[in-house]
Amino acid sequence: MISKEEKEIHKNAQDIINQLSVILRNAQIHNPGNIAVTTAIERFLSLINHLTHVEKSLALELVGEYFYCDDVRVRYSLEHLLNFDYLVREFKKREIGKIVFSHGVRPEDVQVFLKAFIAAGFSHDPYDTISGMMSNVEKIHVAILKKIKDGEREDARKVIKKVYYNAVSFSKGVMTKIKAGEKVNIKKAKRIVESMVDHLLEEENLLIGMTAIKDYDEYTYHHSVNVSIFSVALGQRLGMNKKMMTELGLVALFHDIGKIEIPNEILNKTTSLTEDEWRIMKRHPVWGVRALLTLRGLDQTAIRSSIVAFEHHMNYDFTGYPRVRQYAELDLYSRIVSVVDQYDAMTSARVYSRIPLAPDKALSIMMERAGKQLDPLLFKIFTNMVGVFPIGSLVMLDTKELGLVYESDIVFPDRPRVMIIVDRKGERLLKGPVVNLTEKDENGIYHRTIKITLDPNKYKINLAEYLL
Ligand SMILES: [Fe+2]
Ligand SMILES: [Fe+2]
DSSP states (O other), rough: OOOHHHHHHHHHHHHHHHHHHHHHHHHHHHHTTOOOHHHHHHHHHHHHHHHHHHHEEEEEEEEETTEEETTEEEEOOOGGGGHHHHHHHHHHHHHHHEEETTTTTHHHOOOOOOOHHHHHOOOHHHHHHHHHHTOSSSSSSEEOOOOOOOOHHHHHHHHHHHHHHHHHHHHHHHHHHTTTTTTOOOOHHHHHHHHHHHHHHHOOOHHHHHHHHOOOOOOOHHHHHHHHHHHHHHHTTTOHHHHHHHHHHHHHHHTTTTGGGOOHHHHHHHSOOHHHHHHHHHHHHHHHHHHHHTOOHHHHHHHHHHHHHHTTTTTTTTTTOOSSSSSOOOHHHHHHHHHHHHHHTTTTTTTTSOOHHHHHOOOOOOOOHHHTOOOHHHHHHHHHOOOOEEEEOEEEEEEOOOEEEEOOOSSSSOEEEEEEEEEETTOOOOOOOEEEEBOOOTSSSOOOEEEHHHHHHHHTOOHHHHHH
């Protein structure tokens, strides 16, 4: 459990972000003297001045997609998600990376800040505008958003790749061992998932990006890891703490473990399954329970894992399998795993259909199932997380270039980073540039915009070739 003190820090930080976004929203609609604005400012200042009483100052910093309050990363919480996203977007738009409040901030200071903030929103040099207009305000200091350098980005990518493949080879090892009747070391599984959670907290986009790599031959292992990564990322959006995220990641990693009992001829069959073969396939949830309960050292997590293995195909409305007569409610972890499991399976070259679906196609099919087979709220948070154009989507730009979505941007979901793979002249590039769709020219016009998504399979594009 997290300590009381830690809870308090998070609560305060969430309040600051909420109240700040309320002030900014109000200030953009009403004039500065409006009662809604002045009341919000007063509330905000009483909080800030209370919190800066001892330390004398308080810093709110944006790093990547996250806010840090005095160097502590502020956890996402579901109820405040909209305010969070709003503030991240508004900060980025103005190139603001940090705001430091000193003790004794007055309402007049906030009014100047609001004016500068709004003006910066219309400026071509937003940061210069805001810092210029605030040069006389002593108690509120803004600092520029740090851009992450390309070289550092590449290093981070290498580390993430290693973490991912480590997990894949581990999941392969576990399955092979259990199949052979050997004992499996669960402590190691915990370490692997812990490392995934740590890296997810630092580099969520990069790690999620790895899930776009689907390997035909090693499907089950990649799939297990992908489901684990997506689940943890979803758990993080639900405000889970690290311990819960690790447990969820472990549980998700083992959701399909019952497949070890399915003969390879069925598992690897390239044509449609017969009715008998389907019957065998549909037993993997039950076999999963059996496999998990014989593991040693998993204790509580073992029980939770076996529940999820049992429930992950039951569906939110109990129309799936195994069929049950009376059932109260699916475990939260099962509902999470169901959503991400369907997505990863549909976008991979196995199960359900032999041809993988493009990410946006899969999401639109799932949209139909939301509220029926899938938990509607979890599905909504999931789509919000993977974005309108999930990593690996093939897109046509208004420049006539073709590109692959390389890294998504939670703040501008329709403006991800895209790797150009076919240039304007129709020439295929093997190592094309990665362009940022949020970039504008000096007139404020975007350099590139996505026109439509295309099906990568139609164009025989091997994602792994590009994304690695
Ligand atoms: Fe399954
Ligand atoms: Fe699965």
